[in-house]
Amino acid sequence: MTSLLVTGGAGFIGSNFVHWALQHTDASVVVLDALTYAGNPANLAGLPRERFELVAGSVTTPGLVNELVEAADAVVHFAAESHNDNSLEGPGAFIDTNILGTYHVLQAVRQFGRRLHHISTDEVYGELALGTAERFTPESPYDPSSPYSASKAASDHLVRAWVRSFGVEATISNSSNNYGPRQHVEKFIPRQITNLIDGIRPKLYGTGENVRDWIHVDDHNAAVWEILQKGRSGETYLIGADGERSNKEVVELILQLMGHGADWYDHVNDRPGHDLRYAIDATKLREELGWEPRYTVFSEGLEDTITWYEDNEAWWRPMKAATEERYAARGQ
Numbered sequence: 001m002t003s004l005l006v007t008g009g010a011g012f013i014g015s016n017f018v019h020w021a022l023q024h025t026d027a028s029v030v031v032l033d034a035l036t037y038a039g040n041p042a043n044l045a046g047l048p049r050e051r052f053e054l055v056a057g058s059v060t061t062p063g064l065v066n067e068l069v070e071a072a073d074a075v076v077h078f079a080a081e082s083h084n085d086n087s088l089e090g091p092g093a094f095i096d097t098n099i100l101g102t103y104h105v106l107q108a109v110r111q112f113g114r115r116l117h118h119i120s121t122d123e124v125y126g127e128l129a130l131g132t133a134e135r136f137t138p139e140s141p142y143d144p145s146s147p148y149s150a151s152k153a154a155s156d157h158l159v160r161a162w163v164r165s166f167g168v169e170a171t172i173s174n175s176s177n178n179y180g181p182r183q184h185v186e187k188f189i190p191r192q193i194t195n196l197i198d199g200i201r202p203k204l205y206g207t208g209e210n211v212r213d214w215i216h217v218d219d220h221n222a223a224v225w226e227i228l229q230k231g232r233s234g235e236t237y238l239i240g241a242d243g244e245r246s247n248k249e250v251v252e253l254i255l256q257l258m259g260h261g262a263d264w265y266d267h268v269n270d271r272p273g274h275d276l277r278y279a280i281d282a283t284k285l286r287e288e289l290g291w292e293p294r295y296t297v298f299s300e301g302l303e304d305t306i307t308w309y310e311d312n313e314a315w316w317r318p319m320k321a322a323t324e325e326r327y328a329a330r331g332q
Helices: 012-024 062-070 084-089 092-112 147-166 188-197 217-230 247-257 283-289 298-311 313-329
Strands: 003-007 028-033 052-056 074-077 115-121 170-175 177-179 203-205 211-216 236-239 244-246 266-268
Touching: 003 012, 012 028, 012 217, 028 062, 062 092, 074 092, 074 217, 084 092, 084 147, 092 115, 092 147, 115 147, 115 217, 147 170, 170 217, 177 217, 177 298, 188 203, 188 247, 188 298, 188 313, 203 247, 211 217, 211 247, 211 298, 217 236, 217 283, 236 283, 244 247, 247 298, 298 313
Parallel strands: 003 028, 003 074, 028 052, 074 115, 115 170, 170 236, 177 211, 203 266
Antiparallel strands: 211 244
16 A cells, blocks of 8 residues: 555554654645644644645545545544543534544545544443453444444444445444653643643543553554555554553553552542543454554553653643643633
8 A cells, every 4th residue: 555545644543653654654635633632733744745645624524535535545534523521511522523534535445445444442332340350352332422433333333334335345343542752731641741741630531440451552553554465455453552551550550650659649529421441452452463462561652751741841841731722611
């Protein structure tokens, strides 16, 4: 595949995928991104112009989507509204981008016979009980809890329907929580890191017992490439790196790595409908495609992430104050 269209490629995971692909493969990349608050052109700074192009536009614009899909060999569909808190306040944008946008992408790859990989989330499966060994698998039933996860569940179902009904060549991946460079400061890990850089105590939802299964964004994107190259059409692959940690454990580790006492944080209002636990069983991905994560020690990946935010204050500083104002309004 010599030419990729990456939708949502100016966001956190998408931009890191573009960097990864240009570094590790010979592919050229066109990014389509609406450049909303989470899509930042600075995420793509310094990329080689002979192999990369940024197109400002939305996946909800079918004419533009058709033009770009026709010119590509394959499409990696990252474009999505993805912040749970925002979906509770304004779900309409999630319906438009995550469902209608995916529909337009599917229609385009169907028309032009292009390969599609659709990026999704483990949140479509709902929650798992705390203190159990149960993990999500590709066969787990869907049980989304928020407008965000419901919209992603709908988009997954659309992809499967287009594969079965129209013969579209497509795969799906559902990933656990990503962390790493270029993640918006509204998200859990960068919010705590940037608070500490500013001398502000981290904020922990509720009791902090909710568990997430963390994976470094570079490991996630290496898995996406393997699926794009070798994945079987119509199949779903779960991407995870056995990184289960409670939010409390993550905050305490960040505090430790940044030279603070483990109890130097504040409890704030819990998120409505906050899922208890996510955990991914990535056996199918590992055994069928041979993928393995590079960041097997969570503290090492987290330390690298902290260093990135310390070294790139000019990147996150412009968005920090407005983000904290929104959290303060919610008592968080």
